[in-house]
Amino acid sequence: MNEPGRPPVEAMTNPRADRVRDVAKLTGRSGRLKRRQFLAEGPQAVREALRAHHDCLSAGGTPVVEALYATVECLKKHPELLEAASAPGSRLQVRIASEMVLAAMTDTVSPQGIVAVCNFVDVPLAEVLAAKPKLIAMLCRVQDPGNAGTVLRAADAAGADAVIFSSSSVDIYNPKAVRSTAGSLFHIPVVLGLTVTEVVLAAKAAGVGVLAADGYGHLNLDQLQDESAARAFDQEIPDSSYELEKPTLWLFGNEAQGLAGEEKALADHRVAVPVYGAAESLNLGTAATVCLYASARAQQRL
Amino acid sequence: MNEPGRPPVEAMTNPRADRVRDVAKLTGRSGRLKRRQFLAEGPQAVREALRAHHDCLSAGGTPVVEALYATVECLKKHPELLEAASAPGSRLQVRIASEMVLAAMTDTVSPQGIVAVCNFVDVPLAEVLAAKPKLIAMLCRVQDPGNAGTVLRAADAAGADAVIFSSSSVDIYNPKAVRSTAGSLFHIPVVLGLTVTEVVLAAKAAGVGVLAADGYGHLNLDQLQDESAARAFDQEIPDSSYELEKPTLWLFGNEAQGLAGEEKALADHRVAVPVYGAAESLNLGTAATVCLYASARAQQRL
Numbered sequence: 179m180n181e182p183g184r185p186p187v188e189a190m191t192n193p194r195a196d197r198v199r200d201v202a203k204l205t206g207r208s209g210r211l212k213r214r215q216f217l218a219e220g221p222q223a224v225r226e227a228l229r230a231h232h233d234c235l236s237a238g239g240t241p242v243v244e245a246l247y248a249t250v251e252c253l254k255k256h257p258e259l260l261e262a263a264s265a266p267g268s269r270l271q272v273r274i275a276s277e278m279v280l281a282a283m284t285d286t287v288s289p290q291g292i293v294a295v296c297n298f299v300d301v302p303l304a305e306v307l308a309a310k311p312k313l314i315a316m317l318c319r320v321q322d323p324g325n326a327g328t329v330l331r332a333a334d335a336a337g338a339d340a341v342i343f344s345s346s347s348v349d350i351y352n353p354k355a356v357r358s359t360a361g362s363l364f365h366i367p368v369v370l371g372l373t374v375t376e377v378v379l380a381a382k383a384a385g386v387g388v389l390a391a392d393g394y395g396h397l398n399l400d401q402l403q404d405e406s407a408a409r410a411f412d413q414e415i416p417d418s419s420y421e422l423e424k425p426t427l428w429l430f431g432n433e434a435q436g437l438a439g440e441e442k443a444l445a446d447h448r449v450a451v452p453v454y455g456a457a458e459s460l461n462l463g464t465a466a467t468v469c470l471y472a473s474a475r476a477q478q479r480l
Numbered sequence: 481m482n483e484p485g486r487p488p489v490e491a492m493t494n495p496r497a498d499r500v501r502d503v504a505k506l507t508g509r510s511g512r513l514k515r516r517q518f519l520a521e522g523p524q525a526v527r528e529a530l531r532a533h534h535d536c537l538s539a540g541g542t543p544v545v546e547a548l549y550a551t552v553e554c555l556k557k558h559p560e561l562l563e564a565a566s567a568p569g570s571r572l573q574v575r576i577a578s579e580m581v582l583a584a585m586t587d588t589v590s591p592q593g594i595v596a597v598c599n600f601v602d603v604p605l606a607e608v609l610a611a612k613p614k615l616i617a618m619l620c621r622v623q624d625p626g627n628a629g630t631v632l633r634a635a636d637a638a639g640a641d642a643v644i645f646s647s648s649s650v651d652i653y654n655p656k657a658v659r660s661t662a663g664s665l666f667h668i669p670v671v672l673g674l675t676v677t678e679v680v681l682a683a684k685a686a687g688v689g690v691l692a693a694d695g696y697g698h699l700n701l702d703q704l705q706d707e708s709a710a711r712a713f714d715q716e717i718p719d720s721s722y723e724l725e726k727p728t729l730w731l732f733g734n735e736a737q738g739l740a741g742e743e744k745a746l747a748d749h750r751v752a753v754p755v756y757g758a759a760e761s762l763n764l765g766t767a768a769t770v771c772l773y774a775s776a777r778a779q780q781r782l
Binding site: 328334336 | 762
């Protein structure tokens with residue numbers, strides 16, 4: 179174990195070393211699946227990973243971070259990271275490495291001087307549903323890692339209880355996706371590898387309403403929000419369509435095609451985000467943000 | 481002029497031809513500034529460009545599209561584009577080109593078979609303000625072309641009347657930015673090359689309120705929205721902080737640093753988007769979406 183405040187010795191300088199190659203294998207999906215590990219790059223992601231690591235260990239759980247590789251410059255600039263990593267009982271290796279070693283470990287042009295090898299953090303759906311969630315986002319067949327990460331981060335900001343990626347989605351442990359989450363991957367439970375049908379049936383059984391975001395939806399999000407505000411002001415609502423205050427699972431579709439017909443059919447309602455201007459449609463991140471924030475606001479007023 | 485329905489002859493097949501090089505110069509900023517032209521790639525962007533082109537010509541304005549280069553395959557798949565481009569009075573060249581020529585003209589790996597050479601579409605700020613705008617977004621020192629385009633598209637969806645990019649922002653005519661707008665660059669007036677101070681002073685003089693999006697803002701967007709909803713339900717509001725229904729200019733900062741102190745000081749109020757979860761902050765696109773949709777909803781209720 180390293181003493182706090184003192185950088186560990188024995189810097190890694192050979193980018194072709196076996197250990198460097200081993201870490202670099204985590205930039206590919208098969209490497210990640212084999213070891214059930216992934217990479218978190220840069221001070222922000224590593225800070226959140228270390229926080230989750232200590233929270234997990236304190237709760238008697240498994241460690242999040244297995245190893246940390248950093249340049250001396252980075253640890254000088256971010257001494258709090260070295261301190262967090264070397265805290266008593268942290269049970270992780272900190273290794274000083276050269277810029278070239280870090281570049282060889284990651285797929286970024288500028289790896290920002292630090293990379294953590296993390297264990298997969300996804301959880302089973304049953305665990306999420308047992309915690310009586312109020313707001314869940316599910317991404318169905320999302321293809322772009324940047325989009326996946328952006329929506330995860332927006333869901334975290336909106337206070338969602340979990341984000342679910344359908345089995346045919348891009349891998350959220352992809353380095354670009356992890357970067358786009360800006361640390362949110364370590365804040366919010368993530369569920370992977372299930373079909374929309376499996377998730378919707380389980381959610382409904384747990385009393386969670388299911389809304390499909392759909393540009394052609396029969397309900398309009400403005401209407402749902404106005405009804406929710408009206409309830410908050412004790413106004414009478416003749417025909418309430420859906421109470422946004424209720425525990426809700428939102429389904430979001432693929433970037434290009436949106437949700438498939440059979441996916442929409444599984445939801446309780448299809449809800450359109452209003453387009454006030456001439457835009458043909460919303461991009462996935464924009465649509466998800468508007469929907470999740472609408473639910474969050476309605477639920478916050480309770 | 482080409483007859484509708486009949487593809488023009490004389491296909492371009494030499495990627496090294498002078499004309500191809502001339503078009504390719506528009507992928508760089510200096511080439512664009514010199515000719516005040518830019519490239520719109522792919523069927524969706526070209527469709528919106530042609531629509532704007534005909535609208536401009538009908539209104540006695542200058543043409544938007546100067547020339548169109550497309551593969552035979554693309555025109556077969558999208559005959560409506562050939563028809564729109566060849567309509568009587570369209571005043572533009574349509575040239576058939578090979579895939580290799582299109583690849584040489586653009587900076588994309590897959591140029592989607594069609595590219596339009598367009599004249600700059602930005603307008604003076606005075607023109608925007610003279611039209612009594614209700615909702616304007618200004619991006620200050622935004623650096624990423626994808627972000628710039630995404631926010632422009634979100635502003636279009638929220639029905640904003642204009643989007644302004646500060647003089648130190650990324651070029652919205654950058655091909656990646658144009659792609660990210662998904663055609664919205666041709667829907668919504670864009671103003672370029674002004675400082676935040678110039679824009680804020682002119683907006684205030686035109687009676688437009690100015691809000692700075694700021695994670696540490698003294699006002700909270702939820703509060704402004706709740707007050708707006710309360711007004712809609714004729715509830716009494718003791719101390720209204722800012723009426724979202726009013727004509728509003730939103731200022732959004734750089735991706736990494738947000739707004740600078742002096743930029744925030746120019747605004748009437750600094751408004752925080754609520755973060756309900758553990759996310760440290762919102763990304764630019766998410767924050768802008770939430771703010772613009774909040775204004776749009778309040779204004780729609782009027």
